[in-house]
Amino acid sequence: VTIVVLGAGAAGVAVATELARRGLGDQTRLIGDSLPMDRPPLSKDYLKGETRRVDLALTSSVALEALGIEHSFDQTAVALDLTEKMVSFADGARVSFEHLVLATGVAPRLPVADRGDGVHVLRTVDDADELRRALARTDELTIVGASVLATEVAATASAMGKRVTLIAPELSPLTTVLPAAVRDDIRELHESHNIDFRLGEKVTGLERTGNGRLDGVATESGRVIPTSTVLFATGCVPQTEWLEGTEWDLTNGVACDAYGRVAPTVWAAGDIARWAHPFLGRMRLEHRTNATLMGMAVARNIAATLSGAALQAYDAIPYFWTDQHGVRLQVFGECLSSPLLAKLGSFAKGDALALFGSRTSIQGVVAAGRNRDFNRLRHAVTRSAHGEDVSEVVGEFVGDYAPL
Amino acid sequence: MRVSVSIEKCVSAGQCVMAAFEVFDQDDIDGRVVLLTEEPDESLHAAVKDAVAMCPAHAITIEESS
Numbered sequence: 001v002t003i004v005v006l007g008a009g010a011a012g013v014a015v016a017t018e019l020a021r022r023g024l025g026d027q028t029r030l031i032g033d034s035l036p037m038d039r040p041p042l043s044k045d046y047l048k049g050e051t052r053r054v055d056l057a058l059t060s061s062v063a064l065e066a067l068g069i070e071h072s073f074d075q076t077a078v079a080l081d082l083t084e085k086m087v088s089f090a091d092g093a094r095v096s097f098e099h100l101v102l103a104t105g106v107a108p109r110l111p112v113a114d115r116g117d118g119v120h121v122l123r124t125v126d127d128a129d130e131l132r133r134a135l136a137r138t139d140e141l142t143i144v145g146a147s148v149l150a151t152e153v154a155a156t157a158s159a160m161g162k163r164v165t166l167i168a169p170e171l172s173p174l175t176t177v178l179p180a181a182v183r184d185d186i187r188e189l190h191e192s193h194n195i196d197f198r199l200g201e202k203v204t205g206l207e208r209t210g211n212g213r214l215d216g217v218a219t220e221s222g223r224v225i226p227t228s229t230v231l232f233a234t235g236c237v238p239q240t241e242w243l244e245g246t247e248w249d250l251t252n253g254v255a256c257d258a259y260g261r262v263a264p265t266v267w268a269a270g271d272i273a274r275w276a277h278p279f280l281g282r283m284r285l286e287h288r289t290n291a292t293l294m295g296m297a298v299a300r301n302i303a304a305t306l307s308g309a310a311l312q313a314y315d316a317i318p319y320f321w322t323d324q325h326g327v328r329l330q331v332f333g334e335c336l337s338s339p340l341l342a343k344l345g346s347f348a349k350g351d352a353l354a355l356f357g358s359r360t361s362i363q364g365v366v367a368a369g370r371n372r373d374f375n376r377l378r379h380a381v382t383r384s385a386h387g388e389d390v391s392e393v394v395g396e397f398v399g400d401y402a403p404l
Numbered sequence: 405m406r407v408s409v410s411i412e413k414c415v416s417a418g419q420c421v422m423a424a425f426e427v428f429d430q431d432d433i434d435g436r437v438v439l440l441t442e443e444p445d446e447s448l449h450a451a452v453k454d455a456v457a458m459c460p461a462h463a464i465t466i467e468e469s470s
Contacts, residue, residue: 010460017457040415040460058462171468288460289417296457327437328416371435375418 007103008032011270013294026068043152118214142227150233175369185347258313260298333364333381413463423455
């Protein structure tokens, strides 16, 4: 048996190491197009220069060899032959597989075609190095986007003493990931750190000087915001172009079932996978913990398939954390589509809890600090998802007048 | 098995507590990892290995005793 894992990010590494734990290490090949590096520090400590490149390593050749895992980190998959069960790579190599795992992740999407001087994205360590070098030469940064990445970099750059302007078509930062009750506090936090928000503004192009230097960002309303350095943090697209010859559903990632299975011997994990969550519906997440947990779940299901055991649905409840001006926010469950039950404290001050759902069934929780309570509520969200009544726990946090 | 944790690396994601609450806890306020026992019972070894794999910060290391 050869299990080929494509992609050496957090998901691919989790698949390979979990396969090794199940005695399948010497039957596993991990193939990536770059070294296995972690990403969350890239917008935080690494950008500030407080984390070294070596500390970003997700694994090492020595560690993989010890697990019997064959690996290469300089190969890009370009074609898939399902009849022959063979992957072709840009360097001409062809690798056959018994089981294939797609864990090739996502790549930044830019709203403008101009990728010349002064234009940055932030996905890889090299991107972070370039941005860091650019920040050393400027006292200002313009960020396009209102995503988690955009706001984290805004906080980091402002801590580095840069003047930060953030432009986005949304009317509030973090609209797609945080409920209003939380993001209003976070906006206040950013404004108290002098982040200059230009919201409701769509970037239409870049302005350049006669010698090609970036001079400003043009918006739909006709304004030009002067800047020498712009970061586009405007979302990512799953890397599925090379799979377009298949009959799979590639709308917003690779569609897979609750087990992470795309086809009988093809699997997907991490940012690229849009899986059928057993009780939350179809979803695709770009969260760090999802990459690892789904990678582990897929590895377990491959091992189960090979041994004829029952597969287990991947049913982790979405979780992410983000650092904003020294405030660590933790978000668990579904907070956007569920009603606010209670908000205690202030997220801007880094000491708060917000609960979403109903008194008997809590769907989501957001916390800054208050870790003990967050953990209890996180557990209650999981119990609610499995149909248990958690009114006893929720009652401790919610006053008498909260909605039923 | 001997377990050690790095408070500096910890990002408070709480994955270790989900994997093995008998071995790991978190600080009340900031959520940094608190190691409850350096030498967990053998019945917990698989759960500790899950915690090592699940930690997004690689903050947990184990040394297998021979």
